[in-house]
Every structure is written in structure tokens, then in C-alpha cells.
Amino acid sequence: MSGITREPVRFESKDVPLREDVREIGTIVGEVIAEQCGQRIFDAVEQIRRAAILQRETGQRGDLRALLDSLDTPAAADVLRGFSTYFQVVNIAEKVHRIRRRREWLRDTRQRRSDSLEAAMRMLAERCPDPADARAFLDNLQIEPVFTAHPTEPTRRTILLKQQQIARRLVERMDASLTPQEQAALLANIRAQVTSGWQTEQHPNTRITVSDEREQVLFFIAESIYRVIPVVYEQLEAAIADVWGEHDPGFRPGVIFRFGSWVGGDMDGNPNVGPETIRETLALHRLTALNLYRGELRKVAAELSQAPSRIGFSQPFLDRLEAYSEAFPAALEHVAPRHRDMPYRVFCAQLSTRLAATRDGDPVGYPDAKTFIADLRLMASSLAENKGRNAGLFAVERLLWRAETFRFHLATLDLRQDSEVHRRCIGHCLGDAQWMERPRAERAARLRQLLDEGAQCPLVTDAEADKTLEVFRAAGEALQTYGTHAIGPYIISMAQGADDVLSVLLLARWAGLVDADGVVPLDIAPLLETVDDLERGPEIVAELLDDRVYRAHLETRRRRQVVMIGYSDSNKDSGIVAARWALHLAEEALVAEAESRDIDLTLFHGRGGTISRGGGRTHTAALAAPRGAVRGRLRVTEQGEIINAKYGLRGIAIRTLEQAASSVAEATLRDGGTPPPPLWREIMAEVAADSRSAYRALVHEDEDFYAYFRQATPIDVIERMNIGSRPASRRKMQGIRDLRAIPWVFAWTQTRAILPGWYGVGTGLEAAIARHGEAPLKQMFGEWMFMRAMLEDLEMVLAKCDMQIAGRYAELADPSLQRFHGVIEEEFRRTVAAVLRLKGAKTLLESDATLDRTIRLRNPYVDPMSLLQVDLLRRWRASGREDDGLFRALLLSINGIAHGLQNTG
Numbered sequence: 001m002s003g004i005t006r007e008p009v010r011f012e013s014k015d016v017p018l019r020e021d022v023r024e025i026g027t028i029v030g031e032v033i034a035e036q037c038g039q040r041i042f043d044a045v046e047q048i049r050r051a052a053i054l055q056r057e058t059g060q061r062g063d064l065r066a067l068l069d070s071l072d073t074p075a076a077a078d079v080l081r082g083f084s085t086y087f088q089v090v091n092i093a094e095k096v097h098r099i100r101r102r103r104e105w106l107r108d109t110r111q112r113r114s115d116s117l118e119a120a121m122r123m124l125a126e127r128c129p130d131p132a133d134a135r136a137f138l139d140n141l142q143i144e145p146v147f148t149a150h151p152t153e154p155t156r157r158t159i160l161l162k163q164q165q166i167a168r169r170l171v172e173r174m175d176a177s178l179t180p181q182e183q184a185a186l187l188a189n190i191r192a193q194v195t196s197g198w199q200t201e202q203h204p205n206t207r208i209t210v211s212d213e214r215e216q217v218l219f220f221i222a223e224s225i226y227r228v229i230p231v232v233y234e235q236l237e238a239a240i241a242d243v244w245g246e247h248d249p250g251f252r253p254g255v256i257f258r259f260g261s262w263v264g265g266d267m268d269g270n271p272n273v274g275p276e277t278i279r280e281t282l283a284l285h286r287l288t289a290l291n292l293y294r295g296e297l298r299k300v301a302a303e304l305s306q307a308p309s310r311i312g313f314s315q316p317f318l319d320r321l322e323a324y325s326e327a328f329p330a331a332l333e334h335v336a337p338r339h340r341d342m343p344y345r346v347f348c349a350q351l352s353t354r355l356a357a358t359r360d361g362d363p364v365g366y367p368d369a370k371t372f373i374a375d376l377r378l379m380a381s382s383l384a385e386n387k388g389r390n391a392g393l394f395a396v397e398r399l400l401w402r403a404e405t406f407r408f409h410l411a412t413l414d415l416r417q418d419s420e421v422h423r424r425c426i427g428h429c430l431g432d433a434q435w436m437e438r439p440r441a442e443r444a445a446r447l448r449q450l451l452d453e454g455a456q457c458p459l460v461t462d463a464e465a466d467k468t469l470e471v472f473r474a475a476g477e478a479l480q481t482y483g484t485h486a487i488g489p490y491i492i493s494m495a496q497g498a499d500d501v502l503s504v505l506l507l508a509r510w511a512g513l514v515d516a517d518g519v520v521p522l523d524i525a526p527l528l529e530t531v532d533d534l535e536r537g538p539e540i541v542a543e544l545l546d547d548r549v550y551r552a553h554l555e556t557r558r559r560r561q562v563v564m565i566g567y568s569d570s571n572k573d574s575g576i577v578a579a580r581w582a583l584h585l586a587e588e589a590l591v592a593e594a595e596s597r598d599i600d601l602t603l604f605h606g607r608g609g610t611i612s613r614g615g616g617r618t619h620t621a622a623l624a625a626p627r628g629a630v631r632g633r634l635r636v637t638e639q640g641e642i643i644n645a646k647y648g649l650r651g652i653a654i655r656t657l658e659q660a661a662s663s664v665a666e667a668t669l670r671d672g673g674t675p676p677p678p679l680w681r682e683i684m685a686e687v688a689a690d691s692r693s694a695y696r697a698l699v700h701e702d703e704d705f706y707a708y709f710r711q712a713t714p715i716d717v718i719e720r721m722n723i724g725s726r727p728a729s730r731r732k733m734q735g736i737r738d739l740r741a742i743p744w745v746f747a748w749t750q751t752r753a754i755l756p757g758w759y760g761v762g763t764g765l766e767a768a769i770a771r772h773g774e775a776p777l778k779q780m781f782g783e784w785m786f787m788r789a790m791l792e793d794l795e796m797v798l799a800k801c802d803m804q805i806a807g808r809y810a811e812l813a814d815p816s817l818q819r820f821h822g823v824i825e826e827e828f829r830r831t832v833a834a835v836l837r838l839k840g841a842k843t844l845l846e847s848d849a850t851l852d853r854t855i856r857l858r859n860p861y862v863d864p865m866s867l868l869q870v871d872l873l874r875r876w877r878a879s880g881r882e883d884d885g886l887f888r889a890l891l892l893s894i895n896g897i898a899h900g901l902q903n904t905g
Contacts (some may be wrong), residue, residue, distance in 0.1 A: 473512060
């Protein structure tokens with residue numbers, strides 16, 4: 001965008017290449033606007049940009065207001081798309097710059113990062129100097145990102161593909177040996193992608209389906225994560241070698257990374273998910289994995305040209321080659337006659353043929369992934385034993401890492417459903433119209449009796465009940481067809497007691513989901529979501545672990561219990577501080593309950609992308625966890641735009657996985673650090689209680705606030721966006737309580753108030769300072785990782801807020817409701833003041849110059865989109881929400897602001 005980067009900006013020397021990238025692609029965006037929309041729109045964008053900068057610098061609003069008022073709907077749409085496109089390419093440039101900076105760091109052997117694999121291995125060597133102990137530690141390390149279907153990514157897959165092409169061209173431009181002509185060609189390709197993206201409809205005309213969501217998640221797994229997994233393991237092996245030197249050859253890390261998905265299995269509030277999507281999803285997972293392996297085998301074969309006349313081969317390999325020659329004679333058809341004297345190439349063709357048979361359901365196919373992995377290991381061993389380490393073994397080992405990680409199921413499919421659905425199903429099957437209202441203890445006793453008796457499922461005549469039972473049948477089929485890793489835990493939303501878990505156990509038995517030993521082969525995970533649930537969570541889990549029937553089930557699951565803790569609903573329920581403290585206390589108590597019963601507990605973190613939904617730095621979050629809460633494992637949801645941000649580019653995906661592994665390793669070795677003194681816990685409890693009271697008084701207890709929320713945010717637009725396959729609300733819509741956390745946060749982020757990320761904190765901190773003085777709270781911030789992580793996250797959210805812009809949205813509300821903005825603004829100032837006092841700072845982000853600069857640079861370009869959105873909302877609502885042109889322009893504004901702030905929900 002011509003002129004967009006000509007303003008004087010203070011860049012550190014390390015960021016000069018980023019400035020150059022932004023300047024060049026900004027110019028491309030400007031040229032595309034002029035070419036596609038004409039000089040009038042280009043001039044309008046430039047004038048609005050300059051006026052927005054001037055308003056930020058001087059506070060003068062007149063010129064910008066007049067310019068925006070002069071735009072008709074089509075012109076407003078073009079201007080919004082211009083700013084949105086600019087932010088899209090700038091976001092790409094920033095990601096590429098992260099890759100550049102990481103490469104520079106790797107080249108500088110003097111630098112050591114605290115969150116690197118090398119640093120984690122050095123700490124491990126200090127704590128476990130015996131390689132055997134270190135091996136045992138690494139064998140217990142497990143990182144499992146779980147990709148969800150939550151609709152927080154407003155960018156359609158077609159645009160994401162174009163953005164990846166732009167990123168690859170920017171990475172290629174780092175090559176200093178390129179000629180000017182080659183550089184020009186790369187820029188031309190970038191312009192082609194930007195132009196093509198401009199001509200692509202940003203938002204689909206139909207609602208996204210489960211199939212679309214599945215395709216998008218598989219895109220990231222297959223195109224990015226699958227490619228980089230071996231690289232992360234190679235870095236880990238290099239760190240081990242560097243720290244331990246000549247270590248035991250057996251000191252090879254096991255499989256640390258697994259991946260999961262909710263897409264196709266998350267039924268909670270989504271009528272579009274059920275038994276058929278479970279079957280379709282797992283079939284597609286398998287097909288994708290097998291196709292990836294077959295494609296890679298072709299590449300491996302191209303590298304393995306060894307001939308018996310030149311080198312030896314292990315006898316077990318030759319025996320397997322001969323056996324496969326008889327079993328798969330057609331494999332030779334895929335090997336050129338002149339290459340048939342190359343045993344490894346023939347073997348690769350045989351493996352590919354057997355994989356094809358597996359895909360087609362042919363009995364001669366692989367019975368499981370272990371057998372395929374054994375074949376790869378056989379080939380790797382033959383190469384290693386016959387001087388092949390530098391003649392193709394590297395490629396085979398990379399495929400081996402991928403096969404061990406993804407097996408034949410690619411990603412585990414979790415299942416999730418609301419506890420009420422299970423209760424209704426059982427009530428119908430038992431013919432008990434009062435089942436839902438019966439006390440939990442009474443329900444639990446009846447469920448135990450039914451499980452003890454092994455009663456058969458009664459006749460089902462209800463559609464919902466039949467669908468619920470069919471889900472368990474589909475899960476049973478999947479476990480038999482795709483292996484024990486294909487289905488993850490069955491998660492129960494809104495779990496209230498042991499009866500909700502016993503309900504799942506009974507439904508599984510009624511549906512025939514049992515193995516040959518009559519055991520239900522399923523992990524069942526209660527989900528604790530609200531603050532009340534989290535506070536009752538330890539009691540619920542203790543009741544469950546002490547239940548005779550369920551305890552017997554746990555014995556068949558190797559005494560493993562998964563408990564999911566939700567960050568989103570707890571925050572929406574009580575505000576960020578109360579939610580964080582409730583989560584921390586719940587983790588402590590859950591660990592204690594599990595340890596006292598010798599149960600192997602895995603905490604599954606239901607995090608979202610934004611701070612108010614549990615997002616934030618992985619390293620800090622891991623170190624802030626209480627003692628025993630990590631224990632070498634991280635199972636966490638990855639949602640929406642965060643998937644693209646973390647895994648969209650391969651270089652960043654490598655860093656994401658490396659950081660996750662190093663953070664979990666360090667957090668486990670530190671195991672919670674020094675416990676906080678009782679006074680700190682007392683203060684924290686007071687801050688949580690006071691902030692919760694302030695938050696609930698506004699959000700839940702003032703009966704007019706929901707109307708204000710509906711009028712002063714674009715929630716009515718967000719609810720109509722075709723970015724997800726499920727409704728914006730769960731159960732029966734009863735105001736904020738049943739509104740999903742994603743649209744709740746998304747709407748407030750658009751207004752720049754970002755209320756869920758900070759409201760009530762100022763009241764809580766101010767009261768604590770009044771009671772205890774600043775000294776103990778400052779000490780808490782300096783020495784307690786939990787407190788430090790919370791304040792740093794708060795600071796980032798507050799820095800992204802803009803109360804002046806939020807005030808413009810407030811003007812959309814009825815005059816009688818506009819008082820709420822004054823309340824919100826007062827609490828904002830109180831919160832900022834308290835955070836600055838505790839940090840001893842004069843301004844927000846004083847200690848994070850990079851983030852501060854990023855936000856300050858973006859604000860003037862987000863401002864016009866925000867102000868246009870306010871105007872468009874007013875006009876659209878005045879039309880009775882029927883004007884399609886205004887609605888399409890509003891969608892562009894939401895997309896643009898999301899890209900500008902780099903956050904949605």
C-alpha cells in the first residue's frame with residue numbers, strides 16, 4: 001500500500017529486514033488496489049490512512065470522520081478490503097521474520113535460548129546425570145496438541161493457501177545469492193497471489209460444514225506438521241548428543257508428539273456431528289496417512305539406488321524382500337526394469353503396494369501400523385549395517401519418525417457430548433420420565449446396578465437416543481478398524497458428578513462397545529468448565545475415583561484418568577483472575593486426589609486463542625502450573641487462527657513443537673518451583689473473589705447488560721458468519737450464560753474493549769493493595785510465576801484495548817444503556833493503574849519494546865476499519881438487517897479487524 005510504511009518508525013537493527021519486506025509488499029498492495037478498484041479508491045485509502053495517523057498523533061477526529069462519512073457501501077467495502085489485505089500480508093511478513101530471526105539465532109553458537117531443547121537437555125543432565133534415568137524421563141514426555149472445530153478462524157482455506165505461497169516467496173528472498181531478476185520474479189509471484197486473493201470472495205456464501213472444517217485441519221497436519229516432525233526429533237537427538245556426548249546408542253527418544261482432533265467428533269451443541277462424521281473422519285484420516293506414506297516411499301526409493309554388486313544387505317531384509325516378492329508380484333510393475341536390481345527400490349514398491357491394499361481393505365494389507373513400522377526399521381537396519389548412513393538412511397529415518405508419530409490414524413479423534421444428552425438417552429431407554437430430575441446419587445446407584453447386572457439395552461424408539469447409541473457403535477468400529485489410538489477420550493461437557501461418567505460407561509456397554517475381554521476400551525474424561533465446576537471438580541473426581549464400578553474400569557485402563565479443564569467458560573462465568581485462580585486450585589486438588597489413590601492423571605487443557613480463553617505463551621503457562629500438574633505431559637486444544645499462527649508455516653511449526661517439548665520438560669523438572677507462602681495464596685484468593693464480584697455484578701447480575709452487549713458489539717453479525725458448523729449458543733439460549741465463549745470474546749475484541757480479558761481485575765488488585773500494601777503484591781509478581789504470567793498476559797490485553805474506539809461502539813446502544821461504557825472505562829483505568837503500580841512501570845509494555853511497537857504501528861490502520869464498522873452496523877440495523885451489501889461490507893470489516901489485532905475469539 002503506497003505510503004503505508006513511509007512514516008518514520010523506530011525499528012531495531014535486527015528488524016530492518018522486516019521493515020524492507022513490509023515496505024515492498026505494502027507497495028504491492030497499493031498497486032493492486034489501484035489496479036483492481038481504480039485511483040479513486042486508492043486515493044481514499046491513502047487519505048484515510050494519513051488522517052488516522054494524524055488522529056492518533058493529535059487527537060483530531062474531524063478529517064477522518066468526514067472521509068469515512070463520504071464513502072458509500074461499495075466504496076467502504078473496497079477500503080475495508082484494502083486495509084484487511086494489507087494486514088494479511090504484514091502478518092505473513094512478521095511470521096517469516098520470526099523464521100529469519102530463528103535462523104540467525106541458530107547460526108550464532110554463542111546464543112542459548114532458555115526455552116530451547118538444548119537448554120532443556122542441559123537441565124535434564126543436571127537432574128538426571130545417568131543416561132538411563134534421562135531415557136526414562138524422555139520416554140514419559142508426551143505433547144499432544146488437539147485441533148478443534150471451534151470457528152475462530154475467519155480466513156477461508158483458499159486464502160490461506162495463497163498466503164502460504166506468499167510466505168514461501170518471502171523465505172526464498174532471504175537467499176543473498178539471488179540475482180535482481182530472480183528477486184523481481186519472486187515479487188511478481190507475490191503480487192499474483194495478492195491479486196488473486198483480492199479477486200477471491202473472502203467469505204463463503206454457505207455455512208461451513210464439518211467436512212470443510214476437517215479439510216482445513218488436515219491441511220495443517222498433512223502439509224506442515226507431517227513435514228516438520230522429523231526435524232524436531234533430529235534437533236532433540238542433536239541436543240542429546242551435544243549434552244551427553246558419546247551416549248548409549250539406545251538413547252534415542254521415543255515418540256513424544258501425538259496429535260488429536262475434535263473435528264467430526266465434537267457433538268456438543270452441534271447437530272451436524274454424529275456417528276457418520278466419526279466414520280467419515282477416521283476413514284479420511286487413514287486415507288490421508290496412507291497416501292502420505294506412499295508418496296514419501298516414492299521419494300525414498302529415488303535415493304536408494306544400492307546394488308548387490310556394490311554393497312551388502314542384511315539377511316533379515318533380504319528374507320522380507322523375497323517374501324514380499326511372492327506376496328506382491330505386481331509391485332515390480334511400479335519399478336523400471338533397469339532398477340529392478342536395486343533391492344531397496346523394489347522393497348519400497350512392495351511396501352507401497354501393501355499400503356494400497358490396506359487402503360482398499362484387502363486382507364493382504366497391513367493389519368496395523370506396527371507391521372509397517374517394522375518393515376521400515378528392517379530397511380533402516382540394513383542400511384545402517386551396510387555403510388548406508390550417508391547413502392539414504394537419513395530419508396528412511398525421517399519416514400520412520402513420521403510413521404511412528406502418525407501411524408495409520410494420523411490424528412486421534414476425541415469425542416465430546418453434553419451430559420444432558422446422555423441423561424435424556426438413559427431416561428428414555430429406562431422409560432423413566434423423571435430420570436433427569438432425580439438426585440445424582442440416586443442416578444449413580446441405579447447406573448451401578450445396571451452395570452453390575454450387565455443388562456441389555458432396552459428398545460430405543462427415540463431419534464436422539466438412537467443417534468447417541470450409534471455414536472458408541474461407530475467408536476467401537478473405529479477401534480477395531482483403525483487401532484487403539486484412533487479414538488481419544490470421550491469428553492463429557494457440563495459434567496456434574498460420577499453419574500455422568502457412569503452414564504457413558506453404560507451407554508458404551510449397551511451399544512456393544514466392548515473388547516474381547518468384555519471391557520469398554522474407552523477413556524472417559526469429565527470436563528470442568530465454569531468456576532463452580534472447577535471448585536467442585538476435585539470432589540467430583542474423588543467421588544468418581546472412589547466409585548467401585550468405575551474403579552474397576554480404571555484398572556482396565558492402566559489406572560489412567562483424563563480430566564479436562566476449561567478456560568473459556570470459567571472466564572466468561574467469573575472473569576480472568578477468578579478463572580485463573582480456580583483453575584490453579586483445581587489442578588492442585590485434582591493432582592492430590594489422584595496421587596492419594598495412585599491414579600495416573602492427565603490434565604487436558606481446553607485453551608482458546610485469546611488470553612481470556614487461556615491463550616498465551618506456552619513456556620510461561622507450563623512453568624506457572626502447580627506441582628504435579630505437568631508431569632511430562634501436555635494435552636491442549638489448539639483453536640482457530642492459533643492453528644494457522646503456530647503451524648501454518650513449517651519454520652514456525654518447528655519452533656512451536658520444539659518450544660512445547662522444552663517447556664514441558666523444564667516444567668516437569670522444576671515441578672512447580674518453590675510453593676508460594678500462605679500470605680500470597682490468601683491475597684490471591686481475595687483478588688479473585690473481589691474481581692469476580694465486580695465482573696459478575698456487571699456481566700451477569702445487571703439485567704440490562706445483555707441488551708447493551710447485543711447493541712454495542714457486532715455479535716449479530718458474528719452469529720450470521722459462515723465460519724463454523726455449529727450454532728453460536730448451546731442448549732436453550734438464555735442470554736450470556738448460554739452464549740458460547742468464542743462469539744462472546746470475538747464480539748468484544750472487535751470493539752477494542754476486549755472486556756473478557758481484564759474486567760474486574762482493577763477492583764480486585766486495588767482492594768488487595770489497600771489491605772496489604774504494594775510490597776507483598778510486587779513480591780508476588782517478581783517471584784511467583786503464576787502471578788507473573790497473569791500480569792504479563794493482562795498487560796498485553798490492556799495494551800491492545802482502545803476505550804475511545806470502544807466508546808464509538810457504545811453509541812450504537814440505546815441512550816439508557818450507554819452508561820455501561822462509563823463503568824467499563826472506569827474499570828479499565830483502574831486496572832491499568834494497578835498493573836503499572838505492581839510492575840513499577842510508567843506505560844504498558846515498557847519492558848516489551850517489540851510488542852509495544854507492533855501494537856502502536858497497527859492501531860492507526862485498525863482505527864478506520866473500526867469506525868467504518870460502527871457506521872455500517874448503524875446502517876445495517878436501520879435496514880432491518882436485510883441489506884446484503886451492508887452485511888458483506890460488515891464481514892470485510894470483521895475480517896480486517898481480526899487480521900489487524902491478530903485475535904478473534
